[in-house]
Amino acid sequence: MDCFVLVTSSLVSLLLLYGVARLSYSIWLKPKWQERLLKHQGIGGRPYTLLVGDMKEFVKQITEAWSKPIDLTHQIVPRVDPFTLDNVQQYGRQASSFIFIFPLLPIQVLKQVSQTLSSSVFNSGKISFCWAGTRPRVIIKDPELVKEVLANKQGHFQKPPLSPLILILSRGLTTLEGEQWSKRRRMINPVFHLEKLKGMIPVFAVSCGQMIEQWKKMTSLQSSCEIDVWPELQKLTADAISRTAFGSSYEEGKKIFELQKELITLTLEAMQSLYIPGFRFIPTRKNQRRKKLDKDITSILRNVIRRKEHGMRTGQARSDDLLGMLLQHNNQYALLENASGAGGMAIEDIVEECKQFYLAGQETTASWLTWAITVLALHPEWQETAREEVLKVCGKELDYEAISHLKIVTMILYEVLRLYPPVIALYQHTNKDTKIKEISLPAGVDITLPILLLNHDPGLWGDDAQEFKPERFSEGVSKASKDQLAFFPFGWGPRTCIGQNFAMLEAKVALVMILQHFSFKLSPSYSHAPYTVMTLQPQHGAHIILHQI
Incomplete structure (x- = not known):
């Protein structure tokens, strides 16, 4: 009987240890590993906060933005999607910050890397990340990368896991x-x-x-x-x-x-x-x-x-x-x-x-x-x-x-x-480890394609991006902006x-x-x-x- 009790208690202890290990992995070790992987590629983002991610900051920003109207202007991004805008502006680092990952490289190589990256998607806030609970959410504001994600040639992207609460509306x-x-x-x-x-x-x-x-x-x-x-x-x-x-x-x-x-x-x-x-x-x-x-x-x-x-x-x-x-x-x-x-x-x-x-x-x-x-x-x-x-x-x-x-x-x-x-945005999710251009994304990462931010980007639409100018579409959608995929x-x-x-x-x-x-x-x-x-x-x-x- 003592032996049976000992074996049973050992099994219970092992199961509890296994459960704790799995929980620790899902809510801390895995997010921290994903965060490190993204940052080591020069992608800026908010540090991970246990369980809640950036929810508190997100709610704070939209609550403040939505508390009062704005002037009669088409510059609506700061009110409609302040969190994404702030994330892109704050963490879409210049490519030069990437150099600190390779502090021991010769100066000639550092210069070459800097020149290459300065014209890459890491520049001008084209890519950054935040946290949707325990999952990193990569925000992609580069039309070429958007095209890669939506083309989904390898089949590695799908819709983010849907809450059962959403699925009650339709499973269409x-x-x-x-x-x-x-x-x-x-x-x-x-x-x-x-x-x-x-x-x-x-x-x-x-x-x-x-x-x-x-x-x-x-x-x-x-x-x-x-x-x-x-x-x-x-x-x-x-x-x-x-x-x-x-x-x-x-x-x-x-x-x-x-x-x-x-x-x-x-x-x-x-x-x-x-x-x-x-x-x-x-x-x-x-x-x-x-x-x-x-x-x-x-x-x-x-x-x-x-x-x-x-x-x-x-x-x-x-x-x-x-x-x-x-x-x-x-x-x-x-x-x-x-x-x-x-x-x-x-x-x-x-x-x-x-x-x-x-x-x-x-x-x-x-x-x-x-x-x-x-x-x-x-x-x-x-x-x-x-x-x-x-x-x-x-x-x-x-x-x-x-x-x-x-x-x-x-x-x-x-x-x-x-x-x-x-x-205002499309959302995807990596179901497998994948690459888009030079960026490696692990499985389990959410992707945000911010339609609103892209539609108001002066780099894609010109200095008059915030103005109502229907004539920009006079030659059709493909010639309205500087990039054919800026409008989707x-x-x-x-x-x-x-x-x-x-x-x-x-x-x-x-x-x-x-x-x-x-x-x-x-x-x-x-x-x-x-x-x-x-x-x-x-x-x-x-x-x-x-x-x-």
């Missing part, structure tokens, strides 16, 4: 990796082909027309009124995605959107609090509400999909909305792949893609349009120029042919997208946003119809306060004065 295309992602992308690509999307223009026009009529009623008494366009354009894009995704079932689509919006709010609230593993399973009031919302959304979508499938089989339902096209192509894909056993998407997968329609397509377009209206209210000369083009090219009608010839409107939308990108609002490479044509068509239709019926200027009550809640939003709304034309 953007959350998948590897072969699972490739297969799903091939199946969904035809749905978003431009030729298919052209048929969505009348649907966009119906949604916009309803909003226009409401605005006309509001301005009918005095021919003008003040409105906050941010919630108005959120309603518009929610209605548009409901109609284009679900066709005749769009009322149920709007119900799904309302439930999903509440779920997003509860999810963001949970993510901003201290993360405790397993806490989401505790039956608190908010955890139970999140679970019920997810169940209700899934149930409604499953019923809509089943009715749609039955209607298409019996010829009673059209297949020209997003869901109809998705089901149609899924069936075709299943028939083609049946011999190999691959098959198409299950109904659960289609449910998740329907959730993704809202997450990816609604809030981003609403943000884009809100900033377009705000910027044009601030620049009436460009508003009038755009209106003249719209009336000349489109008149009072809308079709794809006319929309495709709107050069000035397109330039304006791109310039707004540059200054006020709905998504929809991503780049194999994972370019599948819905970019959809978003561009919707934004053009909405802006055209607003310009056809109204002129607008900023309200005296407008407060310039862009900030991020998943997308770039006006913190205190976007109040404008509408004048009916």
Whole structure:
């Protein structure tokens, strides 16, 4: 018996020692090793703080920046993303600091190394790092390196590990990796082909027309009124995605959107609090509400999909909305792949893609349009120029042919997208040890590609980078900046946003119809306060004065 107790206690001690060793490695030894590896390559960054990383400093900086509005300027980076800007400025060291790693090299070699590195990505804050908890986050502000990461030729980059709290919103295309992602992308690509999307223009026009009529009623008494366009354009894009995704079932689509919006709010609230593993399973009031919302959304979508499938089989339902096209192509894909056993998407997968329609397509377009209206209210000369083009090219009608010839409107939308990108950064993660150019990155490192900082960089856009100058896009996106990859609002490479044509068509239709019926200027009550809640939003709304034309 004594021997048994001794063996048992020894095993328990070994297990405890193993657990302590693993914990020590994950929360201290591994981060310190990664920090040393990055710094030995000349990459500057904040020193690691046990467990919390830079969270405290991040919260402090954004809390201070978001506490007050800014002047009417497009120089919004210090307010929107102060932490990343500060990190890049403070730790993007000059290449000469790299020399101290080789103190014993001959002076001739030191000079050569210095000259080589002075023109490298280590100069001018092109690369630095900070800490996302126990993981280092490398911030890359060099377009060539951005291209390397997004091209992902070796397959060593993927999305950062997603919290289960995020995955409750959707497990659609953007959350998948590897072969699972490739297969799903091939199946969904035809749905978003431009030729298919052209048929969505009348649907966009119906949604916009309803909003226009409401605005006309509001301005009918005095021919003008003040409105906050941010919630108005959120309603518009929610209605548009409901109609284009679900066709005749769009009322149920709007119900799904309302439930999903509440779920997003509860999810963001949970993510901003201290993360405790397993806490989401505790039956608190908010955890139970999140679970019920997810169940209700899934149930409604499953019923809509089943009715749609039955209607298409019996010829009673059209297949020209997003869901109809998705089901149609899924069936075709299943028939083609049946011999190999691959098959198409299950109904659960289609449910998740329907959730993704809202997450990816609604809030981003609403943000884009809100900033377009705000910027044009601030620049009436460009508003009038755009209106003249719209009336000349489109008149009072809308079709794809006319929309495709709107050069000035397109330039304006791109310039707004540059200054006020709905998504201010893209995020990647190294799943294996890898290299980009001369930089070695170990597995388990997060990568930030700061779209907002790149879009406002004078080195890429010139000394007028903070100014609204749509003419910089007069010869297209590729010639707008000093580097072709300085502008990637929809991503780049194999994972370019599948819905970019959809978003561009919707934004053009909405802006055209607003310009056809109204002129607008900023309200005296407008407060310039862009900030991020998943997308770039006006913190205190976007109040404008509408004048009916």
